[in-house]
Amino acid sequence: MKIIIAGAGAVGxxxxxLLSRDDQDCTLIDEDDDRLAGLDGEYDxxxxxxSPTSIxxxxxxxxxxxxxFVGVTPDESRNMNACIIAHAMGAKKTVARIDNYEYLAPNLESFFNELGIDSLxxxxxxxxxxxxxxLKMSWVRQRWDVHGGALxxxxxxxxxxxxxxxxxxxxLCGPDDPYHIVAIKRGSETIIPGGNDELRNLDMAFFMTTREYIPYxxxxxxxxxxxxxxxxxxxxGGKTAVRVALTVPDYMNVKIIEMSEERCERLNTLLSTCDTMVIHGDGRDISLLEDEGIRNTQAFVAVTDNAETNILACLTAKRLGxxxxxxxxxxxxxxSMAEELDIGTIINKKTIAASHIYQMMLDAEVNNMRSLMMLDSDVAEFTAAPGSPVTKKPVKALGLPFGMNIGGLVRHGEGMLVNGNSQIEAGDTVMVFCHEQNMKKMEKYFKTSSLW
Structure with missing residues (x-):
């Protein structure tokens, strides 16, 4: 595939x-030569x-x-204009990074499609x-829902x-057991486990299960x-905090601590429709945290623009209970430093956004995909096409390459685990787990093929 990325920032x-590991024909455009320096040597x-809007x-x-064609510069308007121009020139599919929530309204999707922007x-x-x-599960470091949580x-x-x-x-994980262990992170090592592997103290274990067995x-x-x-x-009190406050479950009480008095005033306007308290102050101030009830708080979320500040603030919150x-x-x-310090859940916007875009270049039908930073691995939801190789043999006979794992599937809205004897059917949504550089190899199993 030929892919053009406009914007050599974090996401780009x-x-x-991600694309260079698949040997794709990829071109990265940016006006800043310093941002591009060395990238062509580091990646293929x-x-x-x-300028990304230069014809x-x-x-x-x-x-x-x-x-x-992907527009991911810091300028929303430039991204959209570049996509419109690229579409008019013949680009088959375009995606633009935006920072205006209004544009995500479902009724505007066809409007942007007509302009030549396929995804925002x-x-x-x-x-x-x-x-x-x-936040919904205090005891879980990372969660992945397939089909609204069926799996x-x-x-x-x-x-x-x-x-x-x-x-x-x-x-522990036989055919009749209600969970599978699909991966283990032990120190810096990622393990795709077999029957002889064991779980150890301080491991990060990735369980695949169905909704009803989460309490188990x-x-x-x-x-x-x-x-x-x-x-x-x-x-x-940035944009991420605003989206969290507006979409958090109703039973949670949220307080946002923001250092800028001007931003606090803006937050009060943006959050007028929800029951969120905005506090002017420094979230690293222990006395302020004590005054705001940190001892009776079950979750602390640090989303400033400074990674060091966020890490240290989370360490302080953990020390306070x-x-x-x-x-x-x-x-x-x-x-990796945050993981070693046992911070908890780590969020990286650029990997989330890049993974979302990456799935658009896969030929098979992929509903969702995510790069798991701590595992150097990817997880995705593939839909099995009629006549695809994955539907023609039991899982144990598919000959999946090393480092690939099918954890479960959703059929007619019902989640179920997969074992070697499982037979995947056309239309099933299948959760696939694999090491980096393998996702492109995996898609051939889910596309219609006459070669198998």
Whole structure:
């Protein structure tokens, strides 16, 4: 495929990384030569210093033959204009990064399609969804819902109270058991487990289960003593915080602490329709946190623009007794450090947005995809096409490459786990887990094919 990315910022460069591992014909455009410096050597891509709305530059980049054009500069209007121009030149599919929530209204989708913009990405909205999913389950580090939760993947940090430690998985995850362990993170190592592998203290285990067995997973993981989240303190009053406050479950009470007095006034206007308290102050101030009830708070969310500030604030909140902490960490160099410090849930907007865009270039039907930073792996929901290879043999006979795992499927709205004897049917939504660089290889199993 030929892909053009306009904007060599955080999202654009991460997307280029995802695409370069698949040997795609990718061109990255940016006006700032410093942003492009060295990228063509680091990744297998072409770079072009030019304006993303220049017709001459787009023609030079090959927009007329592009399968996918992506506008992810910091300027919403420039992204949309670039997509419109690229579409008019012949680009088959376009996606634009935006920062205006109004544009995401369902009734405007056809309007933007007619303009030549096939998809809109608002990273702060995607991040807020992840944050709210994390708040709903205080004992879970990462959660992935398939078909509205019919099938669920839960990332859980295990401690000594977990009752399934130090036993071979073949004794725990048989065909009739209500969960599978699809991956284990042990230190810096990612394990795609087999029957002889065991769970150990301090492992991050990824459980695949169905909705009704979530309480059971909580019990065997030793997490029943974790209080459900009712009170939440959010540090930082940016766009992500606004989306969190507007979409958080009604039973949660949210306080936002923001340092800028002017921004606090703006927040009071933006959040006038919801019961959110806005506090002017520094979320790192322990005395302020004490005054605002940190001791009676079940979750602390740090979403300022500074990764170090967010990490340190979460550490402070944990020291003050908060069980659930969530940190926005935009600098990928700090992600591993945050994991080692046991921060809790880590949110990175650029990887979320890049993964959302990446799924658009897959030939098979993919409903959702996410890069799991801590595992260097991807997870996606594939829909099995009629006549596709995955529907012709039981799972154990498919010959899936090493590092790929089918965790479960949803059929007619009902979630079910998958074992070696399972037969996938056309129309099933299948949860696929695989190491990086394998997702493109996996799609061939789900496309209609006459070769099998």
């Amino acid at each position: 460069t991460h997307l280029a990384k 891509i072409m770079t072009l210093q030019a 001459k530059a787009l023609r030079e980049a090959g927009a007329q033959n592009a399968d996918l 990405i608002y990273p702060e909205v995607l991040a807020a969804i992840d944050i709210n999913n994390g 669920v993947m839960l990332g859980v940090k295990l401690h000594e109270m977990c009752e399934i430690l130090n036993r071979p998985l073949r004794e 997973i909580r019990k065997i993981a030793g997490k029943e003593h974790y209080a459900d989240v009712k009170n939440v303190i959010v540090m930082g 908060v069980r659930k902490t969530i940190a926005m960490v935009e600098n990928l160099d700090y992600v």
